[in-house]
Structure formats: C-alpha cells, structure tokens
Amino acid sequence: MRFASHLSFALSFLVASLTISGAEPVQLDVFVSGQDGYHTYRIPSIIRAQNGALLAFCEGRKAGGGDSGDIDLLVKRSTDDGRSWSAEKVLWDDGANTCGNPCPVLDETTGTLWLLLTHNLGTDRERDIAARTAKGTRTVWVTSSTDHGVTWAKPAQITASTKDPSWTWYATGPGVGIQIKHGPHAGRLVIPCDHNYDDPVEKKHLSGSHTIYSDDRGKTWKLGGVIRPKVNECQVVELADGRGTLLMNMRSNHGRNLRAQATSGDGGLTWTSPADAPALIEPVCQASLIRHTSGLLLFSNPAAKTRVNLLVRSSTDDGASWRDVVTLHAGPSAYSNLISLSPTEAGCLYERGEKRPYEKITFARFPIGVR
Numbered sequence: 001m002r003f004a005s006h007l008s009f010a011l012s013f014l015v016a017s018l019t020i021s022g023a024e025p026v027q028l029d030v031f032v033s034g035q036d037g038y039h040t041y042r043i044p045s046i047i048r049a050q051n052g053a054l055l056a057f058c059e060g061r062k063a064g065g066g067d068s069g070d071i072d073l074l075v076k077r078s079t080d081d082g083r084s085w086s087a088e089k090v091l092w093d094d095g096a097n098t099c100g101n102p103c104p105v106l107d108e109t110t111g112t113l114w115l116l117l118t119h120n121l122g123t124d125r126e127r128d129i130a131a132r133t134a135k136g137t138r139t140v141w142v143t144s145s146t147d148h149g150v151t152w153a154k155p156a157q158i159t160a161s162t163k164d165p166s167w168t169w170y171a172t173g174p175g176v177g178i179q180i181k182h183g184p185h186a187g188r189l190v191i192p193c194d195h196n197y198d199d200p201v202e203k204k205h206l207s208g209s210h211t212i213y214s215d216d217r218g219k220t221w222k223l224g225g226v227i228r229p230k231v232n233e234c235q236v237v238e239l240a241d242g243r244g245t246l247l248m249n250m251r252s253n254h255g256r257n258l259r260a261q262a263t264s265g266d267g268g269l270t271w272t273s274p275a276d277a278p279a280l281i282e283p284v285c286q287a288s289l290i291r292h293t294s295g296l297l298l299f300s301n302p303a304a305k306t307r308v309n310l311l312v313r314s315s316t317d318d319g320a321s322w323r324d325v326v327t328l329h330a331g332p333s334a335y336s337n338l339i340s341l342s343p344t345e346a347g348c349l350y351e352r353g354e355k356r357p358y359e360k361i362t363f364a365r366f367p368i369g370v371r
Contacts, residue, residue, distance in 0.1 A: 044056065044335055056077075069122050099117065140170060287300060
C-alpha cells in the first residue's frame with residue numbers, strides 16, 4: 001500500500017482528474033480453497049515491503065470455513081507486482097488453535113515490517129468468548145520481519161498493553177495499518193482494531209472499533225482511542241490536510257447497510273462519534289481503504305446489501321464523495337485489501353467465488369487512468 005516517495009508534484013496535481021479506465025483488471029488466484037492442505041482460505045491482507053516485494057497474508061482454515069478451530073497464518077511473496085506468487089509459507093501454526101486476523105504495517109524509516117495478529121483456543125467460538133463462557137479469551141500478538149518478509153520473528157503476546165481487560169472478543173484489522181506522515185505524531189505506527197464489550201445501558205454485548213499504536217518503532221504497543229457503539233472491523237487512512245488527521249472507516253452494526261466513519265486529530269488517541277457514510281453501501285462486511293496518492297483515496301467492498309459485487313471506488317476529497325473505478329467481481333465476494341502499485345495502477349487481494357464468496361482469494365491489478 002506504500003507509494004514511492006519520489007512522486008513528482010505534477011503527478012500529485014493530476015490526481016484530481018483521475019477517472020475510470022476502460023481496461024479490464026488482470027486477475028490471478030493466489031489461494032484456492034481445498035488446495036495445499038486447507039479447507040478454506042480467508043481474511044486477505046497485502047502490503048509492500050521496502051524492497052518492493054508484495055506480501056499476501058491470509059488465514060488457512062484446516063477443517064472448515066468457520067472462524068474457529070485449527071487456523072494457521074499464511075503468507076506468499078511476489079517480486080513482480082503480483083504477476084506471480086511464491087508457494088505458501090506457514091507463518092504461525094499453534095496446533096489446533098486459531099491464529100489469524102493479519103494486519104501488517106511498514107515502518108518506512110527502518111524498513112521493518114510489523115504484523116499484528118490475534119489468537120484464541122481452537123475450541124472457543126466468538127459467541128462464547130463474547131458471553132464469557134469460553135475456556136479462554138482473545139489475545140493480541142505481534143511478529144516482525146527485517147528482511148522484507150522472507151523470515152519472521154516468533155510471535156510475542158502484547159495483550160496486556162493493547163486490550164482493556166473488560167473486553168471479550170478482539171480483532172486486529174483485518175487489512176493494513178499505517179504510519180503517520182505529518183503533524184505532531186509523524187512516525188507513529190497505527191493499527192485499526194475492533195472489540196466487544198458489555199454495554200451497561202443496553203445490557204448486552206456490543207461492538208466497537210479502536211486503535212493500537214507504537215511511537216518507538218514497534219518496540220512497544222499501546223491502546224489508543226475507542227469508537228462506539230455498534231461499529232466493528234475497520235481501516236484507517238491519513239487525510240491530506242498536512243496535520244496528520246486520521247479517518248477511520250468501519251463496518252457498521254446499526255442495521256442501515258451503510259459504512260460508518262470517524263476522525264481523529266491526535267493520532268488516534270481520541271475519535272469523533274461514528275457517523276454514516278451515505279455513499280458507501282455495505283452488506284455488513286469488512287472493507288478496504290487506502291491512500292493511493294497524495295490526493296486520492298481508494299475504497300473497496302461488496303457494494304450491495306449482500307456479499308456480492310466487489311467494487312473499487314475513488315475519492316479526491318478525502319472521502320466526502322466517491323466515484324466508481326472498477327467492479328472486480330459481480331458475483332459472491334467478501335473481504336478485500338487494496339494496495340497501490342504505481343501512480344496509475346492499483347491492486348486488490350480479495351475473496352470471491354461463483355457460488356459462495358470463500359472459494360478463493362484472488363489478486364486483481366487494475367489501472368487508475370488520467371484523463
């Protein structure tokens with residue numbers, strides 16, 4: 001999702017006129033359910049290493065397609081902008097337990113890739129963790145790579161500093177984190193997350209979004225601000241105001257089939273209350289949001305009331321308005337993660353199928369044309 005620092009001022013100026021290109025996306029299946037020992041592949045995440053390699057992460061679900069059970073964290077690498085991919089590598093396997101929710105971020109100063117993850121006992125289901133009837137709970141972990149994603153450190157638990165003890169369910173991302181470029185918190189690594197909590201007013205379990213962050217190059221991670229109520233999986237971008245303002249785009253459980261959003265002026269420590277994003281219809285599903293160039297945001301999700309129609313949209317006014325870029329798959333589709341490939345090309349790693357959304361994880365390359 002990172003873009004080259006040497007982009008010219010002229011390209012940044014031209015971004016205001018970016019529009020739909022007539023070219024069809026080029027698509028390549030990266031993970032196919034039922035192959036290589038896994039029943040289902042889910043939860044795609046993609047990032048560019050400092051040396052240009054692309055890293056595609058996902059969960060490999062051994063026995064079925066559900067969110068619990070024996071789930072491993074997998075990765076593939078590409079050195080040609082997604083035209084071909086390596087064999088899959090198991091990054092984290094904890095026996096019959098659940099390892100997943102990948103959310104990587106690149107520290108552009110050091111070149112270190114940080115990957116935030118979550119873990120729970122394979123026998124514990126989300127509803128049982130939320131109801132506090134499970135044997136265990138959801139924990140937060142981090143691993144890192146200093147060789148552009150070739151090798152990774154043993155995952156280390158950071159739950160104590162990143163999770164409120166009263167929370168039950170917890171998820172990092174899924175998708176990608178960011179490093180703030182401007183303002184008083186420049187250099188901060190920010191990871192979007194979500195959690196469940198017991199609401200004292202409604203007397204039931206509700207969901208919220210939040211951030212975790214690092215100000216010391218990933219050495220330590222801290223809990224940031226929360227956004228409530230009834231928001232969930234989320235992605236964060238830095239706005240183009242030069243002050244380091246953050247925009248959080250969130251899956252919403254308010255029942256209106258619309259994305260929600262909030263902003264932060266202090267690097268994710270506090271947030272505005274969530275508000276509907278009227279232009280962004282959703283079926284209650286994860287989505288992707290990235291900054292493609294200095295003047296352009298890209299957004300992808302199943303743009304419908306059910307999990308179909310994986311659509312990429314663009315905004316030249318920091319999310320105030322959106323225009324369609326390309327439909328990647330009109331049929332069943334779900335989670336996605338965008339990445340910037342060049343000033344005029346982007347990619348998307350996403351779930352799709354013919355009968356159900358979870359048959360494969362595909363990487364699509366598509367142009368962002370200039371008129």
